Amino acid sequence: MFRISKRALLYFSLVLMSGTALASGAKDGGPDIDGDGGVSAFYRWDSAMGQPGLPLREEALPPALSRPKSATASRFLYTATSGVGRGVVPVSGIVYIPAGPPPQGGWPVLAWAHGTTGFADVCAPSWRGQPARDVAYLQRWMEAGFAVVATDYEGLGTKGVHPYLLWKSEGYSVLDAVRAALKSKPGLLRNQVVIAGQSQGSGAALGATYLAPSYAPDLHVLGTVATGLVVTFAGPQGDGFVKKPEQYTDPRQMDPGFAMLRIGGIDRALHPELDPADFVTPKGRALLDAARTSCLHDLFALSKKQGVSGADAFVSDLAPLDGDMEANFVLPVARMTVPIFAGTGLADGMAGTAGQYNAVKAMCDAGTNVQWHTYPGLSHNGAVNGSLSDSLPFVQSLMKGETPKGDCASITAPGPVQTATPGVPFND
Numbered sequence: 001m002f003r004i005s006k007r008a009l010l011y012f013s014l015v016l017m018s019g020t021a022l023a024s025g026a027k028d029g030g031p032d033i034d035g036d037g038g039v040s041a042f043y044r045w046d047s048a049m050g051q052p053g054l055p056l057r058e059e060a061l062p063p064a065l066s067r068p069k070s071a072t073a074s075r076f077l078y079t080a081t082s083g084v085g086r087g088v089v090p091v092s093g094i095v096y097i098p099a100g101p102p103p104q105g106g107w108p109v110l111a112w113a114h115g116t117t118g119f120a121d122v123c124a125p126s127w128r129g130q131p132a133r134d135v136a137y138l139q140r141w142m143e144a145g146f147a148v149v150a151t152d153y154e155g156l157g158t159k160g161v162h163p164y165l166l167w168k169s170e171g172y173s174v175l176d177a178v179r180a181a182l183k184s185k186p187g188l189l190r191n192q193v194v195i196a197g198q199s200q201g202s203g204a205a206l207g208a209t210y211l212a213p214s215y216a217p218d219l220h221v222l223g224t225v226a227t228g229l230v231v232t233f234a235g236p237q238g239d240g241f242v243k244k245p246e247q248y249t250d251p252r253q254m255d256p257g258f259a260m261l262r263i264g265g266i267d268r269a270l271h272p273e274l275d276p277a278d279f280v281t282p283k284g285r286a287l288l289d290a291a292r293t294s295c296l297h298d299l300f301a302l303s304k305k306q307g308v309s310g311a312d313a314f315v316s317d318l319a320p321l322d323g324d325m326e327a328n329f330v331l332p333v334a335r336m337t338v339p340i341f342a343g344t345g346l347a348d349g350m351a352g353t354a355g356q357y358n359a360v361k362a363m364c365d366a367g368t369n370v371q372w373h374t375y376p377g378l379s380h381n382g383a384v385n386g387s388l389s390d391s392l393p394f395v396q397s398l399m400k401g402e403t404p405k406g407d408c409a410s411i412t413a414p415g416p417v418q419t420a421t422p423g424v425p426f427n428d
Contacts, residue, residue, distance in 0.1 A: 031292035033275065034161040034268065035120030038293065039127050043157050045077060045090040052081045052088050052172070053179030053216075061094065065129035068139035068148075071099040075126040078180030081215075082154055083169025084161070084269045092157040093177045094126045096138065096148040097188065106190035107147035108399065111178050112138060113197030113204035114150065115228065116258070118295035119164050119265040124157030125150065128295070133426040134198075137385050141196075144392055147189055151177040153204065161272070164265025165200055165230065166328055167207030174208035175216040194395050195224040198384050199351060202226035209336050222398040224336070225391045227343040228351050228380045233334035233362040241362075242413045244355045251318070252310045256284070257299030259310050260291040267321040270328055279321060284313030334359075334366035339404050341394045342372045345383030347420040347427075357413050364408035371404055372411050379420040382427030 045056055061073040073096050080091040098107060114134065117123035130138065138148050151173040155162035163169040174195065182189050197205030209224045251259035263276045280288050283306070290302050303309075340363060344356045360372045371394060378386045397404050420427050 031289050033292070034155065035118070035123075035264065035292045036159055038120070038122040039124070039157055042075065042077065043090075043092055043121065043124075043127075044159065049079045049088050049090065052079050053176040053183070054079045055180040055184040056090060058095075058184065061126070066132065066135055067094070067130050068096060068135050068142055069099065070096045070142060072097040076180070076184065077158075078177060080154060080176035081172040083166055083172050084154075084163050086160065089154060089160065090158050091151060091154055091173050091176065092124060092126050093149065093151040093173075095181050095185070096142060096150070097185075098142040098145065098147060102188055103145065106185075106188050107145065108190050108192040108194070109178055109181070110138075110141045110146040110148050111174050111193055111195045111205075111208070112148050112150040113170065113174050113195070113201030113208070115199035115201050116164075116261065116296055117156070118291060118299070119156065119162040119261050120291065120293055120295065121157050122293070123295040124152040126152050127157055133381055133384055136425070137388070140385070140388050140392070144396070146194070149177050149181045155269075161269045162265050163269035164261050165203060166266060166269060167203045167231070167331055168211070168328075169269070170200075170204030171207030171211045172215070174204055175212060175219060178219055179216065191218075191220050192399070193219050193221045194398065195221060196391075197226055199228040199230050199380065202229045203231040203331075206231050206336070206340075207331060209338060209340070210331060210333060213337055221338055223339040223341070223395065223404075225341045225343070225395065227383050227387050228348060229342060229344065229356040229359045230351050231359050232330045232355065233359060233366075234330050234332045235334065235362060235366075237358060237362070240413075241358050242354045244358065245352060250310075252314055254310050255300070256287055256303045256308050256310045256313045257291075257296055259313060260284070260287050260299060261296070263314075263321065264288060264291050266325055266329070270324055271321060274320060279315050279318060280313055281315060283308050287313060334362040334368065336363060336368040339369040339394075339398065339406070340371070341391050341404075342370060343375065343383050343387035343391060344372070344414070345375045345378030345380060345386065346414055347377050347418040348380040348383065349417045350380035353414040353417055357411070360411060364406075364411065369403065369406040371407055374414065377418055377421030377427075378424065379427050382420065382424050385426060386424070
């Protein structure tokens with residue numbers, strides 16, 4: 001453990017680096033244990049909430065925040081079911097309405113589930129704005145005639161832990177955001193919903209798709225688009241499945257930036273009685289404190305600068321945390337009731353390609369109507385916009401009442417992760 005003077009110096013240097021405000025609340029006086037703080041009073045709701053899926057408040061999104069071109073862009077607060085036993089909680093998000101008059105019946109809805117940003121409140125897209133990759137992506141959907149309802153997820157922006165990568169929490173947040181938006185904008189939005197998600201958001205999108213028939217049968221979900229898949233389904237993985245490298249599952253082998261989000265988000269949500277700081281080394285503690293006040297790319301930069309790896313960031317015994325992580329991360333059923341579009345960049349070194357193939361195969365084996373598109377030379381980021389040439393026609397066929405043809409019979413396991421093609425937008 002650092003001496004007080006050294007920790008204080010590190011603490012304030014990280015604040016200057018990330019440009020975020022700090023919250024108090026850690027047991028030793030450091031950054032808030034759940035990353036709370038640094039956002040405006042808009043995100044705090046202390047009154048009664050009632051049932052999930054209700055709008056609470058709304059305000060115009062500040063013009064300085066990066067976002068697609070739209071007639072209106074607003075952040076909103078709504079009620080949602082917690083996926084980690086907190087009852088009904090406030091969750092924040094964004095609603096983008098395309099320019100021009102709405103079609104008869106209102107704009108259909110793209111329910112957007114974003115990729116990893118962090119677990120600190122200041123990493124919520126409704127607070128910090130959208131990354132350029134997502135701005136371009138959502139712009140295309142609005143040009144295709146969709147309004148966008150984009151959740152921040154439980155605990156990201158709002159009070160409490162963000163249950164990072166836990167599909168039930170994120171799925172509830174996606175569905176309740178759409179419910180709340182439909183209630184707040186009758187006639188402007190149509191109850192015709194396509195769910196889309198990237199990376200972390202792919203698990204959220206598929207979680208929402210799985211939950212929708214039982215949890216939100218009032219929503220007319222047509223289908224789902226998932227890219228950069230980070231999702232695992234329960235069930236045997238025998239013949240035809242491929243081994244998933246441990247760098248995507250073991251915190252000691254994954255990038256320590258991601259590992260801190262796992263320990264501070266997943267593990268903290270599942271074990272509120274434990275402090276993640278007890279499971280990191282002094283090197284790891286500096287990164288964990290940074291994760292509580294800043295976002296993913298700041299963590300990448302800090303771990304690289306300080307030479308921290310997953311192997312030397314954690315204590316040797318993680319058993320108290322590992323026991324039930326898999327059970328809460330894995331989706332119990334791979335059979336989806338609506339068509340699924342899955343897109344994978346074959347140069348995706350961030351999520352890997354083996355796990356994405358396994359997820360697609362599991363859905364196919366379960367009888368889901370899946371189209372899996374692979375993109376040579378496209379990375380985790382590059383495949384988001386690169387997949388639009390296929391995902392937009394897929395969704396347009398759904399809008400016409402057609403059933404897209406699946407390609408489960410022809411999927412094959414990908415080979416080694418490719419090198420990203422230079423010169424392609426966002427293909428880093």
